[in-house]
Every structure is written in structure tokens, then in C-alpha cells.
Amino acid sequence: MSPGAFASDTRETRITFFGRYQAVTRAELRWLQGLPPKLRETYREWLLPPANRALHEHWLDSQAIVQARQQRRKEDTDALMQAYPDLRSEAHLRWNWFNRFRLAYLDALHRIEQQAIPTVIGDLKVV
Known part of the structure; x- marks a missing residue:
């Protein structure tokens, strides 16, 4: 070298x-x-x-x-x-949206389980 x-x-x-x-x-x-x-x-x-x-x-x-x-x-x-305050507020908005979406999903699953509603996922039937 x-x-x-x-x-x-x-x-x-x-x-x-x-x-x-x-x-x-x-x-x-x-x-x-x-x-x-x-x-x-x-x-x-x-x-x-x-x-x-x-x-x-x-x-x-x-x-x-x-x-x-x-x-x-x-x-x-x-x-x-x-830009930190703007980044932080945007992050909080997104986290809050995602958390509400997650809670709504869990609530829907809970209702399905309580009512024993049959669900279809693709070709798989779940009861």
C-alpha cells in the first residue's frame, strides 16, 4: 500500500x-x-x-x-x-388518535366476544 x-x-x-x-x-x-x-x-x-x-x-x-x-x-x-414544540404537538395528536383507534378496536372485540357473534376472517370462520 x-x-x-x-x-x-x-x-x-x-x-x-x-x-x-x-x-x-x-x-x-x-x-x-x-x-x-x-x-x-x-x-x-x-x-x-x-x-x-x-x-x-x-x-x-x-x-x-x-x-x-x-x-x-x-x-x-x-x-x-x-421546531420542537410543533413536533411534540404533532406527536401527541398522532398518539391520541392511535390510542382512540386501539381502544375502539378492543371495545369492538370485547362486544363480539360477549355476544358470540360469528366473524369471518378470509376463508376462516371464527366463532
Whole structure:
């Protein structure tokens, strides 16, 4: 692979990859420790090499990433807050309509059960 193969990746993508890579290497080491000593030497050569964080410190500034995420969420939330009262009232109207519909359906089922009215569902007759 060429050195610039991942130049288009964002800093956030790189930090996520680095964290997952480190997690995998730690899991591999724990797995290796659970093997008998004879097998450890056999499988050790197949493990991923651990990454040296000191070599990647210049782009692993996760605090800046966290702050950028928080700022994006705040901006997204601020944009929604203007429409929040309208969204909430629409949601309440829909929920109330659906709840009334559900109660009417349950009431109809209850009446059918009390009166033992035969009903037809497709080709199936239910009594």
C-alpha cells in the first residue's frame, strides 16, 4: 500500500481504527495467555503487532475529536429546538388518535366476544 492510501481518512476515522486495533491486539494477547506454553510459540507469529501510541500521538488527539462531536450535536440540537414544540404537538395528536383507534378496536372485540357473534376472517370462520 502506498503511504498516502489513507490520506483521505478523517482524524475521527483514524482514532476509531486505532482504538479498535488496540482492542483486538489486547484480546489476542489474552487469548494467547490462555493457551498451553507449547501452542503459544506456534501462534505468537500470527498475532497482530501492538501499535506504539507514541508514534501516532500527533493525530490521536481524541480530546479535540470529542469537543468537535459535542459541538456538532449542539448545533444539530439547536436546529431542532425551533421546531420542537410543533413536533411534540404533532406527536401527541398522532398518539391520541392511535390510542382512540386501539381502544375502539378492543371495545369492538370485547362486544363480539360477549355476544358470540360469528366473524369471518378470509376463508376462516371464527366463532
